[in-house]
Amino acid sequence: MRNSILALLTFLAGVAYSQPRQLSDSAEISVLTLGPYQGELYSAFGHSAMRVTDPKQNFDFVFNWGVFDFDQPNFYLNFARGKNFYMVAAHPADIFIDYYIRHNRFIHEQKLNLHSSQKQKLFEYLLWNVQPENRSYRYDYFYDNCATRIRDVMVKVFGDSVKFDDSYITTDYTIRDLTEIYLKHQPWGDLGIDICLGLPMDKKASPYEYMFLPDYIESSFDHASINDSPIVKEKISVFESRDEDHPRSLFHPLNVFILLAIISILISIWDFKRKNLSTWFDATLFGITGVIGLLLLLLWIATDHQAAANNFNLLWALPTHMVAVIAFYKNPKWLKGYFLATAAIAALTLALWAILPQNLNYLLIPFVITLMIRAITQYRLRN
Numbered sequence: 001m002r003n004s005i006l007a008l009l010t011f012l013a014g015v016a017y018s019q020p021r022q023l024s025d026s027a028e029i030s031v032l033t034l035g036p037y038q039g040e041l042y043s044a045f046g047h048s049a050m051r052v053t054d055p056k057q058n059f060d061f062v063f064n065w066g067v068f069d070f071d072q073p074n075f076y077l078n079f080a081r082g083k084n085f086y087m088v089a090a091h092p093a094d095i096f097i098d099y100y101i102r103h104n105r106f107i108h109e110q111k112l113n114l115h116s117s118q119k120q121k122l123f124e125y126l127l128w129n130v131q132p133e134n135r136s137y138r139y140d141y142f143y144d145n146c147a148t149r150i151r152d153v154m155v156k157v158f159g160d161s162v163k164f165d166d167s168y169i170t171t172d173y174t175i176r177d178l179t180e181i182y183l184k185h186q187p188w189g190d191l192g193i194d195i196c197l198g199l200p201m202d203k204k205a206s207p208y209e210y211m212f213l214p215d216y217i218e219s220s221f222d223h224a225s226i227n228d229s230p231i232v233k234e235k236i237s238v239f240e241s242r243d244e245d246h247p248r249s250l251f252h253p254l255n256v257f258i259l260l261a262i263i264s265i266l267i268s269i270w271d272f273k274r275k276n277l278s279t280w281f282d283a284t285l286f287g288i289t290g291v292i293g294l295l296l297l298l299l300w301i302a303t304d305h306q307a308a309a310n311n312f313n314l315l316w317a318l319p320t321h322m323v324a325v326i327a328f329y330k331n332p333k334w335l336k337g338y339f340l341a342t343a344a345i346a347a348l349t350l351a352l353w354a355i356l357p358q359n360l361n362y363l364l365i366p367f368v369i370t371l372m373i374r375a376i377t378q379y380r381l382r383n
Contacts, residue, residue, distance in 0.1 A: 035106035046214035066146035113233035166207030198311030257366035290321030312358035339378035346372035
C-alpha cells in the first residue's frame with residue numbers, strides 16, 4: 001500500500017506546487033486504484049489515491065495518503081512500537097502514473113459524479129489536508145491507511161449524503177483471509193504476517209472493513225451513491241498490467257521446515273544411539289524460537305499494534321526457551337521437566353491446530369513437530 005520510492009522522489013515537489021484556489025468548470029476529481037506489485041511485501045496489496053485535474057488551469061495532481069517521512073524523529077522506533085505516522089502529499093499526476101506503469105501495475109480511474117460546488121468543497125479539503133500542519137495521521141494497517149482515507153475523506157466532506165451499498169459483498173472473509181489473497185506469491189511474507197499478528201486478524205470482517213484494501217475501495221465506489229445518484233459517473237482503465245510469471249523457488253517455507261524436521265529426526269536417532277545430546281542443535285533451534293516468542297510477546301504487550309494482541313503462536317514460540325538455552329551451560333535438574341512440558345504443549349498445539357480460535361499458518365506444522373521431537377529427545381536423554 002505504501003510507495004516510499006515514489007514519495008521520496010516527489011514529496012518536496014508535491015507540497016510546493018502552485019495550485020488554483022478555485023476550480024474551473026472543466027475540473028474533474030477521481031479515485032485512482034493502483035494494482036499490486038509482488039516485488040515488495042508492502043506493495044502486494046495495491047494502492048489508492050485521489051486525482052484532481054483542471055485542464056483550463058494546467059493543474060493535474062494526485063493526492064496520496066501513502067507517504068512516510070524517514071526523517072521524522074525516532075522513525076524506526078515509532079514504527080516498531082506501532083506509532084506510525086503517515087502523511088498525504090500531492091504529486092504531479094504524470095510522474096505518479098508513470099511510476100506505476102513502469103512497475104506494470106494497473107491503473108483504474110473512477111471519475112466522481114460531483115457538481116461544481118461539490119468539487120470545490122472537496123478540493124478545498126484536499127488543499128487543507130496537504131498543508132504541513134494537517135498532513136500527518138496515525139497509520140493503521142487495517143483501519144486507517146491509504147485506502148480507507150479515500151472513503152473517510154468523502155464521508156467527512158459530504159456527510160450522510162454519501163452511502164456505500166455493501167450488498168455486493170457475499171463472502172464472509174476474516175481480515176487474515178483478505179490479506180492472504182494478496183500474498184499467494186509471497187509465502188515468506190504471508191508466514192511472517194501470520195506469525196506476528198494474533199487473534200484480532202481472525203475476526204470476521206464487515207463490508208466496511210473490507211475497504212482497507214484498494215480493490216474493495218474501487219468496488220465500494222462502484223456501488224456507492226451521493227444524494228441518491230451513483231457516485232462514479234465514468235470509469236477509465238488508464239493502464240492494464242501485463243501478465244507476469246511468478247517464479248517458484250525451492251526455498252519455500254514448507255520445504256525448509258520439512259527439511260528441518262527430517263534433520264531433527266536424524267539427529268535424534270543419532271543422539272539415542274550414542275546416548276548423548278546434540279546440544280548445539282537444540283541451542284540454535286530453541287534459541288531462535290525463544291527470540292521469536294519474545295518479539296511476539298513485546299508486539300502484544302509493549303506496542304500499539306492492535307492486531308498483534310492475543311497471539312496463539314506463543315503456544316509454540318515460548319519466550320522461556322531463551323532461559324532454557326542459557327541454562328544449558330549449567331545443566332540444572334529442572335530442564336528435564338521443562339522439556340517434558342514443552343513437548344506436551346507442542347503436541348497439544350498440533351492436536352488442536354484446526355480448532356484454535358486463531359488460524360495458525362499450516363506451514364508451521366513441520367516446525368512445531370521439530371520442536372516436539374527435540375523436546376522429547378531432551379527429556380529422554382537428559383540426566
